[in-house]
C-alpha cells in the first residue's frame with residue numbers, strides 16, 4: 001500500500017459521503033499496521049450535532065474490527081484547497097496513533113503531508129496512560 005493508493009481510496013470513499021445539508025463531501029482512508037485499509041466518509045444528520053466526520057468513521061470501523069495501530073491516513077475533501085481534520089477527529093486519531101502521518105489530497109490530485117503530532121501537538125491524555133508524557 002503506497003501513498004498514491006491510499007489517497008485514491010480516500011477519493012473513492014468520498015463518493016459515499018452523505019452530505020445533503022452542507023454539500024461538502026469528505027473521504028478518508030486509514031491504513032492499519034496490519035496492512036488493511038479502513039475507509040470512511042462524512043455522514044451528516046438533520047440534527048447537525050450528530051454529524052460524524054470521515055476520519056472518525058474510518059477509526060471506528062477499524063477499532064471495531066480489532067485494529068489498534070495505524071500508520072497513515074489519507075483525506076480527500078470537496079473542491080479546491082486542502083482540508084484538515086477537525087479538532088475532534090485529531091483527538092480521536094491521537095488516541096491510537098499520536099504520530100500518524102496524514103496525506104491530504106485536493107481536487108487537482110495535489111497533496112500535502114502532515115501529521116497528527118503537527119496538527120495537534122498537545123493532545124489530551126489521561127495521566128494513567130503510559131503515553132501521558134505527550135510524546
Ligand SMILES: [Zn+2]
Pocket residue numbers: 053054055056085086087088089090
Ligand atoms: Zn472531524
